Amino acid sequence: MSSRQFAIQFTVNGQSARVEAPPLKRLLDVLREDLGLTGTKEGCGEGECGSCSVRMNGALVNSCLVPILQVEGSVVETVEGLTVDGELHPLQQAFIECGGAQCGICTPGMLVAASHLLSHTPYPTVDEIREGLAGNLCRCTGFIKIFESVISAAAKKGSQAHAR
Amino acid sequence: MTASSNLRTVGTPQLRKEGVDKVLGRAKYIDDLEREGIWYGATVRSTIPRGRILAIHYDARVDWSEFVIVSAGDIPGKNHIQMISADQPCLADGQVNHCDEAIVLIAHPDKRRLPEALAAIYIDYEPLRAVLSIEESETQEEIIWGPHTSEGNIFKQFHLEKGNVDSVWAEAAYIVEGEYRTGAQEHLYIENNGAIAEYDEVTGITVWGSLQCPFYVHKSLMAVFDLPAEKVRVIQVETGGAFGGKEDYPSILAAHAGLLAMKARRPIKIVYDRMEDLAATTKRHPSRTRHRTAIDKNGKLLAMEIDIATDGGAYATLSSTVLSRATLHSTGPYVCPNIRITSRAWATNTVPCGAFRGFGAPQSIFAIERHMEQVALAVGLDSDEIRRRNFLHDGDTTATEQVMVEPVILDTLLDRALEVSDFHARQSEFARLNPLSPVKRGIGLAAFYHGSGFTGSGERYLNSLAGIDVTTDNKVRVLVSSTEFGQGTNTILTQIAAEALGIGYEDVIMAPCDTGIVPNSGPTVASRTSMVVGKLIERAGRQLVTGLRQDAGLLDNYSTQDFFTSCLRYRELHGKVESLCRYEAPPNIYWDDQHYRGEAYPAFAWAVYVAEVAVDTTTYSAEVTNFHTVQEVGRVLNPTLAAGQIEGGVAQGIGYALYEKVLYNNGHMLNNQMTNYIMPTAQDVPSISVHFEEIPFAHGAFGAKGIGELPHDGPAPAILNAIQNAINQSFTSIPLLPEDIFIRVTSDAHEQEQITV
Numbered sequence: 001m002s003s004r005q006f007a008i009q010f011t012v013n014g015q016s017a018r019v020e021a022p023p024l025k026r027l028l029d030v031l032r033e034d035l036g037l038t039g040t041k042e043g044c045g046e047g048e049c050g051s052c053s054v055r056m057n058g059a060l061v062n063s064c065l066v067p068i069l070q071v072e073g074s075v076v077e078t079v080e081g082l083t084v085d086g087e088l089h090p091l092q093q094a095f096i097e098c099g100g101a102q103c104g105i106c107t108p109g110m111l112v113a114a115s116h117l118l119s120h121t122p123y124p125t126v127d128e129i130r131e132g133l134a135g136n137l138c139r140c141t142g143f144i145k146i147f148e149s150v151i152s153a154a155a156k157k158g159s160q161a162h163a164r
Numbered sequence: 165m166t167a168s169s170n171l172r173t174v175g176t177p178q179l180r181k182e183g184v185d186k187v188l189g190r191a192k193y194i195d196d197l198e199r200e201g202i203w204y205g206a207t208v209r210s211t212i213p214r215g216r217i218l219a220i221h222y223d224a225r226v227d228w229s230e231f232v233i234v235s236a237g238d239i240p241g242k243n244h245i246q247m248i249s250a251d252q253p254c255l256a257d258g259q260v261n262h263c264d265e266a267i268v269l270i271a272h273p274d275k276r277r278l279p280e281a282l283a284a285i286y287i288d289y290e291p292l293r294a295v296l297s298i299e300e301s302e303t304q305e306e307i308i309w310g311p312h313t314s315e316g317n318i319f320k321q322f323h324l325e326k327g328n329v330d331s332v333w334a335e336a337a338y339i340v341e342g343e344y345r346t347g348a349q350e351h352l353y354i355e356n357n358g359a360i361a362e363y364d365e366v367t368g369i370t371v372w373g374s375l376q377c378p379f380y381v382h383k384s385l386m387a388v389f390d391l392p393a394e395k396v397r398v399i400q401v402e403t404g405g406a407f408g409g410k411e412d413y414p415s416i417l418a419a420h421a422g423l424l425a426m427k428a429r430r431p432i433k434i435v436y437d438r439m440e441d442l443a444a445t446t447k448r449h450p451s452r453t454r455h456r457t458a459i460d461k462n463g464k465l466l467a468m469e470i471d472i473a474t475d476g477g478a479y480a481t482l483s484s485t486v487l488s489r490a491t492l493h494s495t496g497p498y499v500c501p502n503i504r505i506t507s508r509a510w511a512t513n514t515v516p517c518g519a520f521r522g523f524g525a526p527q528s529i530f531a532i533e534r535h536m537e538q539v540a541l542a543v544g545l546d547s548d549e550i551r552r553r554n555f556l557h558d559g560d561t562t563a564t565e566q567v568m569v570e571p572v573i574l575d576t577l578l579d580r581a582l583e584v585s586d587f588h589a590r591q592s593e594f595a596r597l598n599p600l601s602p603v604k605r606g607i608g609l610a611a612f613y614h615g616s617g618f619t620g621s622g623e624r625y626l627n628s629l630a631g632i633d634v635t636t637d638n639k640v641r642v643l644v645s646s647t648e649f650g651q652g653t654n655t656i657l658t659q660i661a662a663e664a665l666g667i668g669y670e671d672v673i674m675a676p677c678d679t680g681i682v683p684n685s686g687p688t689v690a691s692r693t694s695m696v697v698g699k700l701i702e703r704a705g706r707q708l709v710t711g712l713r714q715d716a717g718l719l720d721n722y723s724t725q726d727f728f729t730s731c732l733r734y735r736e737l738h739g740k741v742e743s744l745c746r747y748e749a750p751p752n753i754y755w756d757d758q759h760y761r762g763e764a765y766p767a768f769a770w771a772v773y774v775a776e777v778a779v780d781t782t783t784y785s786a787e788v789t790n791f792h793t794v795q796e797v798g799r800v801l802n803p804t805l806a807a808g809q810i811e812g813g814v815a816q817g818i819g820y821a822l823y824e825k826v827l828y829n830n831g832h833m834l835n836n837q838m839t840n841y842i843m844p845t846a847q848d849v850p851s852i853s854v855h856f857e858e859i860p861f862a863h864g865a866f867g868a869k870g871i872g873e874l875p876h877d878g879p880a881p882a883i884l885n886a887i888q889n890a891i892n893q894s895f896t897s898i899p900l901l902p903e904d905i906f907i908r909v910t911s912d913a914h915e916q917e918q919i920t921v
């Protein structure tokens with residue numbers, strides 16, 4: 001891999017970020033190493049587990065598969081950007097209340113994927129949740145409490161909370 | 165004793181103690197931590213399953229002066245990882261005994277330079293004949309472990325006799341035989357193994373890691389570095405799943421990071437990527453279990469002859485204790501007057517097998533619960549009826565002659581399971597509809613127990629110490645080495661402390677899990693934390709309240725404020741407010757390690773699980789469509805967390821039964837990626853109903869018994885029983901993949917089950 005550094009500018013959680021990085025450096029590593037946003041996790045590095053899930057320009061992506069040069073000018077949202085004015089996002093609250101997080105390592109990616117789901121499907125059925133989270137593996141919960149968390153968050157807050 | 169009706173915190177769904185940090189993404193796992201001047205470590209591993217190391221070459225095109233390199237010769241103490249025996253080297257010295265065994269360690273400040281350097285280290289071997297299966301090991305033609313006698317290749321063996329097995333075959337109305345196999349299984353915690361180490365001439369070695377058992381790592385590091393206890397410190401950081409997979413392996417990884425740190429004189433981080441973690445770390449023991457069973461004309465068990473063989477891999481690690489649990493769970497929850505069990509753990513040249521949720525029990529329970537289904541068919545009884553006629557009851561004895569003194573409510577659990585699953589109605593419905601559809605549906609059940617805590621005298625040897633203290637800013641801290649890795653240790657133990665002290669859940673915190681701060685409350689394994697460690701916390705709490713009453717004027721009906729005021733007074737008198745308790749065995753517990761007789765476990769958790777499946781006879785795929793669990797685990801301390809344990813365990817059990825296959829090629833794991841080692845996803849897990857019956861156990865914390873492992877024991881046999889119900893084919897091996905169903909169904913009738921009736 002070329003070690004030549006490129007200057008790349010993008011927006012993370014509403015703030016503009018500028019990094020110097022080799023063009024093929026993974027977005028995951030830039031977030032974690034260059035920007036100190038360690039909420040986004042690596043579980044497999046090959047697009048299978050979803051623990052590195054972030055939203056990029058409104059799409060759900062595995063940040064381990066995105067070279068940073070593709071991120072130029074993009075809008076990226078990570079788990080650290082879910083809270084609103086220091087308040088837990090309804091999904092974060094629901095994951096705590098319903099037991100949606102056990103070891104917590106899948107949780108950031110799961111929350112981002114769930115918020116993405118609610119952004120286009122505010123009141124998902126269990127089948128829609130299964131489909132929306134199919135790219136995110138959790139080895140602890142058996143997913144049941146994650147489904148309950150998403151349903152509870154959707155019910156509590158209605159669609160307006162997920163306009164973001 | 166607090167009256168059960170007055171419990172305020174225990175039994176309520178308190179929110180996970182570290183939940184907020186986890187949902188905010190600010191909980192720090194090992195790979196989230198950095199240190200000033202840190203270097204990154206990597207491992208050169210063997211590419212052959214067995215052979216002598218002749219030479220290690222370092223390609224001159226790499227500037228090795230930039231790297232730190234460690235091999236066996238750099239180890240200051242003993243080159244072994246201290247587990248039950250000391251046979252496993254920290255770094256291979258002269259010989260390798262499995263693929264992916266660590267030989268050389270390297271470190272560099274830029275982790276992106278490590279892959280090319282690893283690829284520039286070549287090892288010359290003289291290959292030796294490798295033993296790669298239980299059957300090959302059993303021939304003892306090649307001895308790869310132990311003495312060159314009939315004991316060769318055997319890590320451990322047990323022989324149990326109850327009654328007189330040989331006397332009853334002649335009078336049996338039925339004799340049923342079967343052989344059952346289970347495969348290796350990967351834990352697949354989503355966070356890979358990782359550690360950070362620092363070495364200092366004066367203070368010694370400090371390791372932070374993703375791990376289950378800080379004091380195991382501590383003990384192992386003392387030997388590798390030849391350091392006294394006070395110069396070794398192990399700190400568990402937030403751990404992203406473990407399931408047994410971080411019970412023994414972290415001792416190796418911690419030593420590796422420590423050796424590099426000592427030589428580099430800098431902090432070292434080693435975090436495996438997924439491929440390395442899958443290839444190099446432990447798996448569940450593969451097993452083969454043979455049953456021969458005599459039954460009378462009423463369907464009562466007369467004799468059980470059971471032979472168990474497990475594949476332990478290249479080193480002994482935990483194979484002896486896994487085998488012990490497999491042995492003690494092999495008869496299922498049944499009473500039988502005549503029992504013979506022989507069991508052996510065999511050495512093979514594969515990556516050592518280790519602890520995995522259930523610890524030998526899922527293997528044995530798969531065998532007995534599949535076998536009971538064949539017994540039912542032979543006798544002509546329903547799945548539930550054959551079990552009901554043979555269930556253990558109060559006063560009955562197990563294979564080790566342990567008398568069931570605590571209430572056994574298997575009949576109730578079975579009734580409830582039949583009711584919540586509508587078992588018989590569903591069975592008839594499926595029988596009626598199956599001929600009309602290419603998708604065949606079926607329902608099956610499994611009944612089982614899981615012994616809570618260490619086996620036999622294990623808890624007495626552990627001699628755990630745990631307790632609480634009170635800080636100057638009025639927080640009660642729980643002092644344990646028991647670790648949180650998702651199961652809820654932090655939450656449960658703080659609930660117990662709050663309850664025992666009569667203060668709020670929010671007034672109690674966990675002390676950092678640091679061997680320099682907390683006492684050794686034993687490893688976080690064996691479903692022992694709630695029951696055993698929890699009990700120590702409960703006792704420590706009551707002891708402190710008594711002390712405060714006696715010395716510091718605490719009155720009845722105190723408020724939280726009164727409590728802390730009284731603590732202040734106590735501190736003035738005694739210098740600190742601390743209460744520690746040491747393990748005490750429940751009375752009348754007797755265990756004979758020699759003959760494997762007596763109270764194998766202080767308590768058992770009991771369960772009946774029901775699976776519904778759909779087998780598509782055009783694609784040959786089997787899917788679990790519904791799942792019901794009914795269990796008795798003593799007092800449920802936190803209903804949300806308890807249900808989460810059951811659901812998560814069932815999902816892993818479904819993977820064990822239908823998805824997760826470890827493929828080996830010449831001893832190397834072939835599918836060491838998440839793309840080809842497949843676990844159940846959100847789309848594969850059915851709805852799972854969870855029902856608890858609660859019978860408080862006097863010697864567990866507020867009545868709790870073990871819960872964590874139980875749910876992994878039952879799904880596999882329940883699912884294969886359901887598949888048998890759906891397509892009338894008896895499969896005896898897991899994982900059961902679509903290709904296995906295809907082969908069986910298409911090769912048709914003469915492939916009938918090897919049941920002799």
Ligand code: FES
Pocket residue numbers: 041042043044045046047048049050051052053062063064065
């Ligand atoms: S780390 Fe990106 S999908 Fe697993």
Ligand code: FES
Pocket residue numbers: 100101102103104105106107137138139140141354404405650
């Ligand atoms: S909570 Fe542990 S992997 Fe999901």
